Amino acid sequence: MPAVKLEPAVHSTVVCDRREPAPGIVILGCRAPDLVRATHPGQFAMVVPPGKERVSTALGLYEADHDRISVMLVTVGPRTRELAALSPGDSLDMFGPLGNGFDLDALGSDVALVAGGVGIASLLLPAQYLLERGARVHLYYGARTAAALVDADLFAERGAAVSLATDDGSRGLHGYVTELLLAQVHKHTGIAACGPSPMLRAVAGVARASSVPAQLSLEETFACGVGACWGCVVPLDRSSAQAPNFPVAAPGERRDYVHARICKEGPVFWAHELRW
Amino acid sequence: MSLASAARAPDISTRLGKLELSVPTLMGSGCYGSGEEYAPFIDLARIGGVVLKSVTRLPRLGNDPPRLVPVASGLLNAIGLQNPGIDSYLENDVAKFAERPCAVIGSVAGFSVDDYAYVTERLAARDEIDAIELNISCPNVGHEGETFACDPALAERATRAARAATGKTLIVKLSPNVTDIAEIARVVEAAGADALAVINTVRGMSIDVDRVVPRLGNASGGLSGAAIRPIAVLAVWEVARAVKIPIVGQGGIENARDALEFILAGASAVSIGTGNFTDPRAPLDVADGIRAYLVKHGRSSLSEIVGAANPAFLG
Numbered sequence: 001m002p003a004v005k006l007e008p009a010v011h012s013t014v015v016c017d018r019r020e021p022a023p024g025i026v027i028l029g030c031r032a033p034d035l036v037r038a039t040h041p042g043q044f045a046m047v048v049p050p051g052k053e054r055v056s057t058a059l060g061l062y063e064a065d066h067d068r069i070s071v072m073l074v075t076v077g078p079r080t081r082e083l084a085a086l087s088p089g090d091s092l093d094m095f096g097p098l099g100n101g102f103d104l105d106a107l108g109s110d111v112a113l114v115a116g117g118v119g120i121a122s123l124l125l126p127a128q129y130l131l132e133r134g135a136r137v138h139l140y141y142g143a144r145t146a147a148a149l150v151d152a153d154l155f156a157e158r159g160a161a162v163s164l165a166t167d168d169g170s171r172g173l174h175g176y177v178t179e180l181l182l183a184q185v186h187k188h189t190g191i192a193a194c195g196p197s198p199m200l201r202a203v204a205g206v207a208r209a210s211s212v213p214a215q216l217s218l219e220e221t222f223a224c225g226v227g228a229c230w231g232c233v234v235p236l237d238r239s240s241a242q243a244p245n246f247p248v249a250a251p252g253e254r255r256d257y258v259h260a261r262i263c264k265e266g267p268v269f270w271a272h273e274l275r276w
Numbered sequence: 277m278s279l280a281s282a283a284r285a286p287d288i289s290t291r292l293g294k295l296e297l298s299v300p301t302l303m304g305s306g307c308y309g310s311g312e313e314y315a316p317f318i319d320l321a322r323i324g325g326v327v328l329k330s331v332t333r334l335p336r337l338g339n340d341p342p343r344l345v346p347v348a349s350g351l352l353n354a355i356g357l358q359n360p361g362i363d364s365y366l367e368n369d370v371a372k373f374a375e376r377p378c379a380v381i382g383s384v385a386g387f388s389v390d391d392y393a394y395v396t397e398r399l400a401a402r403d404e405i406d407a408i409e410l411n412i413s414c415p416n417v418g419h420e421g422e423t424f425a426c427d428p429a430l431a432e433r434a435t436r437a438a439r440a441a442t443g444k445t446l447i448v449k450l451s452p453n454v455t456d457i458a459e460i461a462r463v464v465e466a467a468g469a470d471a472l473a474v475i476n477t478v479r480g481m482s483i484d485v486d487r488v489v490p491r492l493g494n495a496s497g498g499l500s501g502a503a504i505r506p507i508a509v510l511a512v513w514e515v516a517r518a519v520k521i522p523i524v525g526q527g528g529i530e531n532a533r534d535a536l537e538f539i540l541a542g543a544s545a546v547s548i549g550t551g552n553f554t555d556p557r558a559p560l561d562v563a564d565g566i567r568a569y570l571v572k573h574g575r576s577s578l579s580e581i582v583g584a585a586n587p588a589f590l591g
Contacts, residue, residue: 008316010556048554055346056554079346095317095556221344223351224553226317228309230329230355231344245368247335247360259338259358264313 042101108189116195142177227264293470304549325379516542532565
């Protein structure tokens with residue numbers, strides 16, 4: 001999406017810090033100065049822990065300062081449990097940065113960031129980018145419980161307004177984060193969102209109803225992460241500039257969409273171009 | 277072995293028909309894009325070649341997502357041959373393959389004998405394409421895509437048609453989803469194939485027990501990765517006893533020892549697919565590991581160990 005395009009690479013790093021801000025949520029910091037320099041807000045890396053059964057997991061790049069980059073993960077299965085078990089000093093391969101991040105310059109001067117769960121990880125660098133350029137930033141952040149709302153203070157420290165929501169009402173609004181967004185969407189010039197698919201669909205609905213443009217960072221299972229296997233596609237409007245020369249039809253079909261790769265053409269797409 | 281020959285790096289070059297490969301590693305079709313996707317992570321001059329994603333006569337949108345399900349020691353996929361069709365492919369994509377510093381092998385899929393002949397002829401006519409792999413074994417496009425690899429008469433006709441359409445090296449990719457893969461291999465050899473790719477993915481399914489539906493948009497898919505390696509090694513073993521043409525062994529290769537299993541069973545080259553997803557440098561480790569194995573066993577060339585574990589190896 002953005003004009004910035006730096007070459008990805010394999011980065012053999014070492015875990016330098018590990019934080020568990022909530023049960024099951026782990027933040028791993030690594031020394032990777034080249035990766036820090038190359039990363040645009042909203043990009044991700046394929047992360048491969050050491051060990052016999054090497055399996056890669058796509059994770060959004062969370063913090064990037066000087067020579068340290070971090071990823072945030074929630075333990076859901078064997079792969080993420082293996083990553084969560086890493087300690088400082090363990091080696092960790094990351095190949096990236098991958099995908100296209102947010103086109104933040106296209107979102108105007110007052111941007112709503114909408115995060116669901118660990119989707120928060122893909123929004124800190126965008127917040128930083130926007131605030132450094134003088135834009136106003138308002139984070140709308142929802143999670144299941146108060147404990148699962150992590151690091152909202154990092155956004156506030158940088159100068160973002162913060163509104164919270166929880167499914168169980170243990171902190172902030174008792175309800176969905178999109179209800180918070182809906183109440184204030186008209187003051188914003190643009191929306192950038194990352195979270196589970198139902199939340200992103202709801203954000204797309206708010207964006208459509210309010211005519212505020214929105215960019216959504218989609219989550220999906222990736223195999224290659226580099227655009228080689230075509231396993232992570234999403235239906236996208238055939239007129240989208242993100243999918244040129246893509247096949248629009250199989251024999252006997254008349255479809256008005258293309259299948260774009262989330263890892264390559266995305267993971268960030270304009271909400272109004274998705275045909276899901 | 278003399279000191280002089282011991283000091284020389286072993287020769288791991290191999291030959292598939294007219295195609296000479298300095299390194300016996302191909303990157304599997306559908307797993308490596310056109311090669312450029314992996315160029316940031318590996319020096320493509322150090323792999324043998326890339327087998328391009330399959331192209332068909334007409335454009336194909338591919339299957340509805342989800343197209344991937346990670347499973348124990350493997351990956352289920354059902355992409356459905358998404359591709360721009362041969363017209364757009366020749367116009368927009370093929371020219372840039374000339375930049376690749378390795379062999380470039382076009383992959384042709386089809387739904388009729390005429391499709392295979394037509395697409396092979398047009399693709400193979402391009403100088404950027406060094407050889408053709410005939411994908412007669414895609415498990416993810418209804419039953420029709422795989423029919424050609426599962427019926428000896430159809431496999432024979434598709435191969436003969438493609439053979440007539442090009443003089444370049446013709447590799448035919450076989451399906452493991454058959455009763456007797458050796459029988460298919462024999463008729464494909466007789467029909468003029470220069471080499472065989474053994475195997476394509478193994479048909480499989482995963483069901484979401486909470487939602488009570490198959491996980492893949494296409495319901496069924498093809499299984500790849502370490503889970504299928506023993507199936508693939510046996511298939512190579514059986515095919516190597518049935519034909520004299522070279523075999524490209526593939527199915528779950530992640531490192532040199534995996535690759536050596538295939539070579540010792542009778543493969544003259546290996547192909548790495550899913551293995552690249554977790555380690556884009558795996559092909560370098562495979563090549564280096566094969567060289568080290570040859571040195572350790574006092575051999576000077578790859579050809580000395582092809583089929584070494586297979587007493588009835590014909591090649």
